[in-house]
Amino acid sequence: MQVAWLAKAIALPNSILIAEPTKGIFFWKIYMNRPFVIENARELKRLTSLVNRLTDTQLSLPLNEGWTIAVALAHLSFWDQRCLSLIRKWQLSGVSPSPIDIDVTNECLLPLWQALPPRVAANLAVSSAKDIDCALGDAPSDLIFEIEKLGERFRLYRSEHRKLHLDEIEEALRRLDSADPA
Numbered sequence: 707m708q709v710a711w712l713a714k715a716i717a718l719p720n721s722i723l724i725a726e727p728t729k730g731i732f733f734w735k736i737y738m739n740r741p742f743v744i745e746n747a748r749e750l751k752r753l754t755s756l757v758n759r760l761t762d763t764q765l766s767l768p769l770n771e772g773w774t775i776a777v778a779l780a781h782l783s784f785w786d787q788r789c790l791s792l793i794r795k796w797q798l799s800g801v802s803p804s805p806i807d808i809d810v811t812n813e814c815l816l817p818l819w820q821a822l823p824p825r826v827a828a829n830l831a832v833s834s835a836k837d838i839d840c841a842l843g844d845a846p847s848d849l850i851f852e853i854e855k856l857g858e859r860f861r862l863y864r865s866e867h868r869k870l871h872l873d874e875i876e877e878a879l880r881r882l883d884s885a886d887p888a
Contacts, residue, residue, distance in 0.1 A: 740850065745865035746839045752872055753782075753835055757828045765824035769878055772816060776824035778871045779831035784815060786834035786864055793841045793849075801852035838864055 757779070765776040773781075792804055819827065842850075842862060853861050860866055 780819035780827035
């Protein structure tokens with residue numbers, strides 16, 4: 707059973723305690739030797755906070771090359787969903803490389819991301835991040851070990867991709883605020 711979590715977190719040496727809300731009651735779960743859980747939780751909190759404070763108008767603000775804030779959030783959702791699909795596949799059939807041409811994939815998906823209502827894209831980014839973070843936190847240690855052997859840090863540290871785009875979004879919002887004469 708997947709549990710949406712992340713109400714509270716306490717970092718300990720080489721581990722983290724995370725309070726998981728289940729029917730209004732919090733249970734503490736210890737994640738030993740999974741520093742990616744801490745990093746992912748931090749950027750999920752940041753993502754959630756950003757999405758909650760962005761207006762629909764702000765979600766439609768341009769970033770670059772046809773991207774808006776909403777498009778960047780849809781992009782994050784897609785890549786988190788892809789990682790979640792791989793985790794599910796790997797649980798059934800074992801871990802193996804899964805190469806993809808990132809630039810071509812982003813280019814192909816851009817019109818679809820642009821067609822999404824901005825608030826839908828924003829909400830998908832949060833729900834997809836929660837889903838992959840939960841799956842990674844709950845994944846068996848042997849699966850995590852096999853994923854680590856791929857040498858592709860981003861498979862576990864979803865936080866790095868989120869941070870890249872959240873920094874970009876926050877910088878665009880700062881530039882807009884500083885340019886606003888009001």
